[in-house]
Amino acid sequence: MQHSSITSSSGSYQKAVELLGLKPEIAKALEMPDRELTVEVPFRLDSGKVESLVGFRVQHNNTRGPFKGGIRYHHHVDLAEVRSLAALMTWKTSLLDIPYGGGKGGIQIDTSKYSRNEMERLSRRFFRAIDPFIGPNIDIPAPDVNTNAQVMGWFMDEYSQTHGYTPACVTGKPLELGGSEGREHATGKGTAITVRETSKNYDVDLENATVVVQGFGNVGSFAAKFLDDYGCKIIAVSDVTGGVHDPNGLDVPSLFDYNYEHRTIDGCGQGQKLTNEELLALECDYLIPAALGGAINEKNVDTINCKIVIEAANGPVTPEAADVLWSKKVPIIPDILTNAGGVTVSYFEWVQNLQQFKWELEEVDTKLETKMVKAFDEVYAIKQEKNVPMRIASFMVAIDRVARSYELRGV
Numbered sequence: 494m495q496h497s498s499i500t501s502s503s504g505s506y507q508k509a510v511e512l513l514g515l516k517p518e519i520a521k522a523l524e525m526p527d528r529e530l531t532v533e534v535p536f537r538l539d540s541g542k543v544e545s546l547v548g549f550r551v552q553h554n555n556t557r558g559p560f561k562g563g564i565r566y567h568h569h570v571d572l573a574e575v576r577s578l579a580a581l582m583t584w585k586t587s588l589l590d591i592p593y594g595g596g597k598g599g600i601q602i603d604t605s606k607y608s609r610n611e612m613e614r615l616s617r618r619f620f621r622a623i624d625p626f627i628g629p630n631i632d633i634p635a636p637d638v639n640t641n642a643q644v645m646g647w648f649m650d651e652y653s654q655t656h657g658y659t660p661a662c663v664t665g666k667p668l669e670l671g672g673s674e675g676r677e678h679a680t681g682k683g684t685a686i687t688v689r690e691t692s693k694n695y696d697v698d699l700e701n702a703t704v705v706v707q708g709f710g711n712v713g714s715f716a717a718k719f720l721d722d723y724g725c726k727i728i729a730v731s732d733v734t735g736g737v738h739d740p741n742g743l744d745v746p747s748l749f750d751y752n753y754e755h756r757t758i759d760g761c762g763q764g765q766k767l768t769n770e771e772l773l774a775l776e777c778d779y780l781i782p783a784a785l786g787g788a789i790n791e792k793n794v795d796t797i798n799c800k801i802v803i804e805a806a807n808g809p810v811t812p813e814a815a816d817v818l819w820s821k822k823v824p825i826i827p828d829i830l831t832n833a834g835g836v837t838v839s840y841f842e843w844v845q846n847l848q849q850f851k852w853e854l855e856e857v858d859t860k861l862e863t864k865m866v867k868a869f870d871e872v873y874a875i876k877q878e879k880n881v882p883m884r885i886a887s888f889m890v891a892i893d894r895v896a897r898s899y900e901l902r903g904v
């Protein structure tokens with residue numbers, strides 16, 4: 494399910510290429526990844542035994558700046574998935590007009606089976622394996638599914654052992670190690686800003702809009718929190734253990750705190766319990782899939798009962814499902830716009846590291862706001878002008894920018 498979801502974007506990619514009238518040789522060059530690394534990651538278990546896992550880093554395109562993108566730890570990770578996600582990063586950084594290309598990495602692992610010490614040894618060994626291809630002007634990793642600020646701290650330390658203190662080699666670090674104010678909540682805040690802008694343009698009353706959030710990790714939990722602040726009614730949220738539903742609206746601040754402490758919403762004591770599939774089928778204004786790719790697919794798309802889908806995860810709506818939703822006039826606000834807040838504040842973190850200067854939270858949040866609104870407006874203008882879905886309009890803005898840089902640089 495994972496792969497079909499993310500390669501998903503290729504239908505929209507092709508359509509955007511066609512509409513832009515891109516030269517076939519340029520379209521081909523932009524589709525192909527620049528470099529793909531597959532590495533062995535041997536590490537010592539607490540028992541003393543050695544285990545070997547497989548890790549990947551795909552560098553898709555660096556026409557507009559160093560490769561940029563997260564590293565995920567998940568049992569579904571494979572080269573095909575990482576390749577698709579790396580390409581999405583190229584379009585995301587271009588869409589937000591930040592000076593990066595796109596990359597992605599991952600390790601195929603079930604993280605629940607390993608201790609913290611084992612995760613540290615594994616993370617360090619992986620970073621050492623990809624080190625020759627990493628650096629502030631080469632490729633800058635960041636957190637993704639099941640990786641966090643602590644993992645970025647280990648990466649930064651490992652890199653700095655051989656290259657000297659280099660915080661700009663990775664973003665999403667702890668504040669104490671050169672992380673940025675506002676990075677932790679950036680993706681969720683960007684998602685909330687996107688919903689707010691969508692409301693203005695799609696004539697939905699933001700105050701009291703009903704919202705369902707699938708996935709209550711870093712992205713979903715902060716998105717719910719900021720949307721609650723905007724006055725939306727969050728009627729259901731879920732994580733891997735299942736969901737909770739209250740048609741009158743959940744108490745988001747206490748749910749957020751519970752989840753922060755317990756790392757799950759299970760046992761939070763709010764609302765009625767329901768499964769993830771039931772949650773996706775709830776009637777609402779905004780359905781926000783914020784977990785993994787392929788959440789809305791051929792099998793369940795007919796159950797979807799929302800006004801608008803907000804793609805907070807990467808690739809949560811498969812191409813087949815997108816076609817069905819469009820035929821029912823359900824707009825999809827695409828991932829490369831909706832979840833771009835994370836990489837945008839990663840960019841601010843990198844700039845601060847290079848300047849060896851720290852910005853206040855307010856400055857970071859204001860700059861994020863400006864970037865998100867500008868990107869939304871650009872995409873919406875193309876959508877209106879060309880009469881295409883937001884997903885295709887996003888690709889048009891993003892691909893055009895990379896293609897023009899590509900031609901100007903020359904081969």
Ligand code: GLU
Pocket residue numbers: 561562563564585633634635636637638664665807832833835836837839
């Ligand atoms: N993993 C996040 C994403 O998919 C953040 C990437 C970054 O900050 O480089 O956008």
